[in-house]
Amino acid sequence: MSQCFIELSIFLKNGKSLERTSIRIDKPIRFGENLMSCKVSFLGSEKYDAIIKGADEFNAVESALSYVRAICSNSEDPEFFISESESMKGFHKESGWM
Numbered sequence: 652m653s654q655c656f657i658e659l660s661i662f663l664k665n666g667k668s669l670e671r672t673s674i675r676i677d678k679p680i681r682f683g684e685n686l687m688s689c690k691v692s693f694l695g696s697e698k699y700d701a702i703i704k705g706a707d708e709f710n711a712v713e714s715a716l717s718y719v720r721a722i723c724s725n726s727e728d729p730e731f732f733i734s735e736s737e738s739m740k741g742f743h744k745e746s747g748w749m
Contacts, residue, residue, distance in 0.1 A: 661731050664730040674723075676712065677692070
Protein backbone atom coordinates (compact mmCIF):
# COMPACT_ATOMS: atom_id res chain seq x y z
CA MET A 652 0.00 0.00 0.00
CA SER A 653 1.40 3.39 -0.98
CA GLN A 654 1.60 6.24 1.49
CA CYS A 655 2.12 9.92 0.64
CA PHE A 656 5.58 10.99 1.76
CA ILE A 657 5.78 14.53 0.34
CA GLU A 658 3.35 16.78 -1.50
CA LEU A 659 3.82 19.95 -3.57
CA SER A 660 0.84 22.28 -4.06
CA ILE A 661 0.80 23.66 -7.59
CA PHE A 662 -1.51 25.11 -10.25
CA LEU A 663 -2.25 23.63 -13.67
CA LYS A 664 -3.11 25.87 -16.58
CA ASN A 665 -6.44 24.69 -17.95
CA GLY A 666 -7.28 26.81 -20.97
CA LYS A 667 -7.14 30.37 -19.66
CA SER A 668 -7.68 29.51 -16.00
CA LEU A 669 -5.52 27.89 -13.32
CA GLU A 670 -6.61 24.93 -11.21
CA ARG A 671 -5.11 24.22 -7.80
CA THR A 672 -3.79 20.68 -7.50
CA SER A 673 -0.74 18.84 -6.21
CA ILE A 674 2.08 16.48 -7.00
CA ARG A 675 2.66 13.62 -4.56
CA ILE A 676 5.62 11.37 -3.98
CA ASP A 677 4.84 8.23 -2.02
CA LYS A 678 7.06 6.79 0.68
CA PRO A 679 9.72 4.53 -0.89
CA ILE A 680 8.99 0.80 -0.85
CA ARG A 681 11.12 -2.22 -1.68
CA PHE A 682 11.20 -3.10 -5.39
CA GLY A 683 12.84 -6.43 -6.06
CA GLU A 684 15.83 -7.45 -4.01
CA ASN A 685 18.14 -4.47 -4.39
CA LEU A 686 15.98 -1.45 -5.28
CA MET A 687 13.51 0.93 -3.70
CA SER A 688 10.73 2.71 -5.61
CA CYS A 689 8.49 5.75 -5.19
CA LYS A 690 5.21 6.40 -6.94
CA VAL A 691 4.93 9.95 -8.32
CA SER A 692 1.37 11.22 -8.86
CA PHE A 693 0.53 14.36 -10.83
CA LEU A 694 -3.07 14.95 -9.72
CA GLY A 695 -4.97 16.37 -12.67
CA SER A 696 -2.30 15.32 -15.19
CA GLU A 697 -1.99 11.59 -14.73
CA LYS A 698 -0.05 11.10 -17.97
CA TYR A 699 3.07 12.04 -15.98
CA ASP A 700 2.46 9.56 -13.14
CA ALA A 701 5.46 7.25 -12.75
CA ILE A 702 7.20 4.69 -10.59
CA ILE A 703 10.74 5.91 -9.90
CA LYS A 704 13.40 3.50 -8.74
CA GLY A 705 16.57 4.07 -6.74
CA ALA A 706 19.37 2.17 -5.06
CA ASP A 707 18.01 3.03 -1.60
CA GLU A 708 15.27 5.19 -0.06
CA PHE A 709 17.26 8.39 -0.32
CA ASN A 710 18.20 7.78 -3.97
CA ALA A 711 14.59 6.90 -4.88
CA VAL A 712 13.27 10.16 -3.38
CA GLU A 713 16.11 12.17 -4.95
CA SER A 714 15.34 10.61 -8.35
CA ALA A 715 11.61 11.28 -7.92
CA LEU A 716 12.31 14.95 -7.15
CA SER A 717 14.52 15.21 -10.24
CA TYR A 718 11.74 13.68 -12.33
CA VAL A 719 9.16 16.16 -10.98
CA ARG A 720 11.53 19.08 -11.64
CA ALA A 721 12.13 17.92 -15.24
CA ILE A 722 8.41 17.50 -15.99
CA CYS A 723 7.39 20.84 -14.44
CA SER A 724 10.22 22.72 -16.14
CA ASN A 725 9.49 21.36 -19.62
CA SER A 726 5.78 20.59 -19.88
CA GLU A 727 3.62 22.73 -22.12
CA ASP A 728 0.48 20.59 -21.90
CA PRO A 729 -0.34 21.26 -19.19
CA GLU A 730 1.84 24.12 -17.99
CA PHE A 731 2.60 23.99 -14.26
CA PHE A 732 2.63 27.05 -11.99
CA ILE A 733 4.19 27.37 -8.52
CA SER A 734 1.85 30.32 -7.77
CA GLU A 735 -1.02 31.97 -9.62
CA SER A 736 1.46 34.22 -11.44
CA GLU A 737 4.72 32.24 -11.63
CA SER A 738 5.15 29.51 -14.23
CA MET A 739 7.49 26.60 -13.50
CA LYS A 740 8.40 26.39 -17.20
CA GLY A 741 12.13 26.82 -17.67
CA PHE A 742 12.84 26.73 -13.93
CA HIS A 743 16.00 24.97 -12.91
CA LYS A 744 17.41 23.67 -9.63
CA GLU A 745 19.25 26.95 -9.09
CA SER A 746 16.00 28.95 -9.18
CA GLY A 747 15.04 27.79 -5.70
CA TRP A 748 11.57 26.34 -6.19
CA MET A 749 12.80 22.79 -5.78
